[in-house]
Amino acid sequence: MATAVDVGMKSAAPSGRYQTLLVGLLGVNIGIVFLDRTAFGLLAPMIQPEFGLDNTQVGLITGALAVGWALSSFALPRAADVTGQAKLLLVIATAVFSLASISSGLALGFLTLAAARMLMGFAEGGLPPLTFHIVTSEVAPGRRGLAVGMTSTIGLQAIPLLGPLVIVGVGAAFGWREAFWVAGIPGLIMAGAIWLLIRNPPHTRTSDTPKGAIGPLLKVRNIRFAVLLAALNMTCYASLLGFGPLYLVNVAGMDAVTMGAAMTGVGVVGVFFAFVCPLLSDKYGRKPIIFAAYAITVVGALMMALAQGSSPIVFGGTLLAAAGGAGTGALIMAIIPGESAPAHLRGTAMGFNAGVGEILGAGLMPVLVGMAADSLGLGILPWLLAAVGVLFCLISLGLTETAPAVVERRAAA
Incomplete structure (x- = not known):
C-alpha cells in the first residue's frame, strides 16, 4: 500500500x-x-x-x-x-x-x-x-x-x-x-x-502499519541504549546546573561574581558544543562524537575535584564539564532515536527518550544527588559528574552507528 x-x-x-x-x-x-x-x-x-x-x-x-x-x-x-x-x-x-x-x-x-x-x-x-x-x-x-x-x-x-x-x-x-x-x-x-x-511533513503511517509503540521501540538495540544515555545525560547536565553554583561558592570558595561568570561560561560553552557536536557527527559518526564530548566532561569534572583550591582550574573544569550535556543532547534525544526507529515511530522514539530522560535525569536523579551531598558533602559533586561521564562513554560503545554518510562509507568499503 x-x-x-x-x-x-x-x-x-x-x-x-x-x-x-x-x-x-x-x-x-x-x-x-x-x-x-x-x-x-x-x-x-x-x-x-x-x-x-x-x-x-x-x-x-x-x-x-x-x-x-x-x-x-x-x-x-x-x-x-x-x-x-x-x-x-x-x-x-x-x-x-x-x-x-x-x-x-x-x-x-x-x-x-x-x-x-x-x-x-x-x-x-x-x-x-x-x-x-x-x-x-x-x-x-x-x-x-x-x-x-x-x-x-x-x-x-x-x-x-x-x-x-x-x-x-x-x-x-x-x-x-x-x-x-x-x-x-x-x-x-x-x-x-x-x-x-511551515508545511506538514510526510506521514508514513498507513492502515497496515504494525500496531504498538513502546514494545516495538524497545526491541531496537539503539533505542534501549539511547534511553539509558538520555537519563545519564540529563543527570549530568541537571546536576551541574542545579548544584554547580553551590559547589563553586561553598566548596571552591568563589565569590558570587566569579561564580556567576563561571555559570555564564557554562552557557556559552553549551552554545558552542550544541552546534559543533551534531555538525561533526554528520561526517565522523554519532558514536565517536558523543564519546568525545563526555570524555571532555570527565576531564572537566576531574579538574574540579583535583584543583586543590585553585580557582582558575575549578573555573576551567566547570566550563569543560558542560561539554557532554550540551553536545550530546540533540544527538541522544532526537537524531539517534529518529535514525534507529521504524519510520512510523520516529516521533514516538524521540518523545520516549526525552520523557524518560526528563523523569529520571532531571526529576529523580537531582534529588538523589542532593541526598548524597547532604550525607557526604557537596565536594562529591565533581566525582559524581565524572562517574556519570565514564558510564555514559562505556554505554555509548554499545550503540550501532546511524550517521548516513558513515554508514554508506562503511558499506562501500
Whole structure:
C-alpha cells in the first residue's frame, strides 16, 4: 500500500531555502519556550514573599511543570506519529503554552500558579521532540546533524542565555507578572508564523502499519541504549546546573561574581558544543562524537575535584564539564532515536527518550544527588559528574552507528 502523505504536501523535496527557514523559525520557537521554563526559578524571589510560599511549595510548583513536561514529551510526538498532523499539533501546543505563560502572570496564589505551570509543562514538553521530528523529516539525511544542531543551539542554548537578563530585568522594572508575558505574547506570534510558513511533513503511517509503540521501540538495540544515555545525560547536565553554583561558592570558595561568570561560561560553552557536536557527527559518526564530548566532561569534572583550591582550574573544569550535556543532547534525544526507529515511530522514539530522560535525569536523579551531598558533602559533586561521564562513554560503545554518510562509507568499503 502506498505511503500516506499529507494532502497539501508536495512530492518534491523541500528546497534549501525552506530548510533554512524551518530551522530558524522552529529554533526561535523552542527558544521562547525555554525562556519561560526558567522564568519561575528566576522570579521566585519576587513571587515567594507576595504569595507567602514556603520552600516546599516552591518545589511543588517546579515539580508540577516537570511532571507535565515529561508526560507531554512522549504524548505529543506520539500523537503526531498516529495522526500525521505534526504541524497542527505544534501550532496548538505553542498557542496553549503562550496562554499558560500569560495565565502564570495572572495567578492569584499557590494553587492557581501551580495549575498554570502544570498546564505549561503539558504544552511545552512535547515541543522540542516534535520540533526535532519535523526537522529530521524535512532535512536531507546528510545534513541532519547540522540542522538539528542549529535548531538546538538557537532554541535550547543561545536564546535561554538571555533568560536572566530579560526575565529578571523585566521583573525588576515592571513586576514579575509582566515578566511571564515576555515569552507568552511572542509565542502567539510564533504560532501564527508556523501555521503560515511551515508545511506538514510526510506521514508514513498507513492502515497496515504494525500496531504498538513502546514494545516495538524497545526491541531496537539503539533505542534501549539511547534511553539509558538520555537519563545519564540529563543527570549530568541537571546536576551541574542545579548544584554547580553551590559547589563553586561553598566548596571552591568563589565569590558570587566569579561564580556567576563561571555559570555564564557554562552557557556559552553549551552554545558552542550544541552546534559543533551534531555538525561533526554528520561526517565522523554519532558514536565517536558523543564519546568525545563526555570524555571532555570527565576531564572537566576531574579538574574540579583535583584543583586543590585553585580557582582558575575549578573555573576551567566547570566550563569543560558542560561539554557532554550540551553536545550530546540533540544527538541522544532526537537524531539517534529518529535514525534507529521504524519510520512510523520516529516521533514516538524521540518523545520516549526525552520523557524518560526528563523523569529520571532531571526529576529523580537531582534529588538523589542532593541526598548524597547532604550525607557526604557537596565536594562529591565533581566525582559524581565524572562517574556519570565514564558510564555514559562505556554505554555509548554499545550503540550501532546511524550517521548516513558513515554508514554508506562503511558499506562501500
